[in-house]
Amino acid sequence: MKEVILALVTGLVVGFLFAWFKLPIPAPPALAGVVGIVGIYFGFKLYQWVAPMMERIF
Template sequence: MKELLLALLTGAIVGFLFAWIRLPIPAPPALAGVMGIVGIYLGYKLFGWLFS
């Protein structure tokens, strides 16, 4: 749980800094893009679970 909170905090800080220096966000701007990244992660984990 601590790892998740640190990742969320780090992401929030990076997002804040990108907005502050007026750079485009380093992530997909829509929920569908974020879900695509989650799907890639889950597919990677599923492959490891099935074939390890």
């Protein structure tokens, strides 16, 4: 949980600094882009969970 809080705080600071210096945001500017990144993460985790089962079958 500590890593999640540190990542959130770091993201907030970086986002604030990017806005302050009027730089483009270093992440997808829309919620759909953020959800896509979350989907990629969960797809990767799903593969890690399913792959051992597939190895036993094939």
